[in-house]
Amino acid sequence: MKQMLYEKLIQYILENQDRFYRVAYSYTRHQEDALDAVQNAVCKALEAYKSIKKEDAIKTWFYKILINECLKMVKKRKGILLTEDISEQGEAYYEKGYEQDNDLEKELDRLEDDIQGIIRLRFFEELSLKEISYITGFNLNTVKTKLYRGLKKLKENMQEVDV
Amino acid sequence: MRKLEIMKKSYDNMCIPGELSIRVQQEITKSRQKQEENRNAVGCRRRKRILFGMETAAAAVCILFTAALNMSPVFANEAEQLPVIGGLARILTFRTYEAEKDDIAVSVEIPTIERIAEETKVTVDAINREILARCNQYAQEAVQRAEEYRTAFLETGGTPEEWEKHNINITVGYEIKQHGSDYLSFVVRGSESWTNACNESRYYNLDIETGEIVTLKELLGSDYIELVNRSIREQIDERRRAGETFFSAEEGGFSGISEEANFYINENNRPVIVFEKYEITSGSAGEVEFEIIV
Helix, strand or coil: CCHHHHHHHHHHHHHHHHHHHHHHHHHHHHHHHHHHHHHHHHHHHHHCCHHHCCHHHHHHHHHHHHHHHHHHHHHHHHHHHHHHHHHHHHHHHHCCCCCCHHHHHHHHHHCCHHHHHHHHHHHCCCCCHHHHHHHHCCCHHHHHHHHHHHHHHHHHHHHHHCC | CCCHHHHHHHHHHCCCHHHHHHHHHHHHHHHHHHHHHHHHHHHHHHHHHHHHHCCCCCCHHHHHHHHHHHHHHHHHHHHCCCCCCCEEEEEEEEEEEEEEEEEEEEEEEEEEEEECCCHHHCCCCCHHHHHHHHHHHHHHHHHHHHHHHHHHHHHHHCCCHHHHHHHHEEEEEEEEEEEECCCEEEEEEEEEEEEEEEEEEEEEEECCCCEEEEEHHHHCCCCCCHHHHHHHHHHHHHHHHHCCCCCCCCCCCCCCCCCCCCEEEEECEEEEEEECCCCCCHHCCCCCEEECCC
16 A cells, blocks of 8 residues: 555656646745755655555645745755845846736735745645645644735735736 | 736746756656665565465456466555455456666556456457557557657757656556446556656546446436536536636637546546646646536
C-alpha cells in the first residue's frame, strides 16, 4: 500500500508541478527562489511520503510543505535584502509573464503577508477554507476573519483608486 | 470583483520556466534510486510475503498467475488489493516492462481483463487485444516523439550530458475506477514527462455479466446526450457559483458531449463524465469530472 501511495504522490507531483510553481512564485516573486522552493518541497515530500494518512490528503499535505518552503525562501531573501542595497532590487522582482500593471495586484501586495497568502490560495488555487486552515496552520475562524478583512481592505483601497 | 478574475487569469497564464520540470524530475529520480536501494535491502522479506499471499489464493488461479503474468512489485500490490475471486471478471496486469535507451525511460504496464467463470462463454479477447495494441502503439509513438526531441536537442547544440538530465519518462499504465459486482471500470493512460500535448486516456466500462462494453446510451437511454449536457451545464453553473472557473463558450468551454465522451462508472453505478486537462477549464484544474445523476 505504501508503494502505491508513493506512486500516487509522484503522479500528483508530475501532474501539478505548474501549479506548485505558480504558488511558489506568488509567494517569493522570484523565479529562482520559486524553483528552489518547489524542488525542496518535492524532495521533502518524497522523503516523508509515509506520513500521508490518506490518499485524498495528498494535496493539502503537499501544499503545506510547499508553503513552508516558500516562507523559508521569503525569510532568507528578506535577510539578504537587509544587507544589500534595496533600491537595486525593487522592480527586478517582477518578471515578464506576470501581470503587474494591474492595480489590484499592487493593492494585494500591500496587505499583510499571511492575508495575501490566504487570498491567493482561496481565489487562485481555489482551495476551500478548511484546506487553507490546514495548510497555513491558522484555525478555520482565523482564516475566515483574515480573508474577509483582506477582501474588505482591497475593496476600500480599490474604490479610492477607481474614483 | 471582476478584477480578481482578471488576476486569476493572468495567474493561470503565468509562464512556467522549462527548468521546473527538469528539477522536479531530478528529485523524483533521486528519490526513486533511494527507494530502490531500500527495497533491495528488504527484498527477501518482500518475496516471502508475495508467496504467502499466493498460497491463500485458489490454487488454480495461482497457476494462471505465474504462467501469464510477470512477477513485479506492482502486480503484487494489485493482487493484494483486489479480492482474488470477486465478480465474474477482473483486471490483471498482463505484462510490465521497463526499458531505457538514449536516456529515454519507458515504463509500461498493460492491463488485461480475465474472465473467471470460463463456462459463461463470453470472451473479452477482443477488448484485451485492443488494449494491448493501443498500449504498444502509444509506447512506440511516444519513444519516437522523444527520439525526435533528442535529435533536435542535440542538433541545436545540446550535449548528451544535458540530454541525460532531462530524464525523459514515458509511462503507460492503468487505474481501476470501479470493480464492483455489476461493472468493471478502468482507464488506461499514456503520458510523457516532458509534454502534456500527447497524453492519452482511454476509459473502459464493462458489464461484468456479459463482458460487453457499456455505453452511455445503455445506461441513460436514447436521449442521453441531451440528458448529460443538461446535467453538466447545471453542475457548471453550480460550481461557478462556488468559485470555480470554467472556460466560457467563446473561450472554447463546454459545448455538449460527443458520442465518444470519456466516462467511467463509479461505485454508485452512475456514469461520471471526465474532461481532459485544458478541455473545458484552465490546466490548473486538471481533469474535471461530473457525476450524472438521473
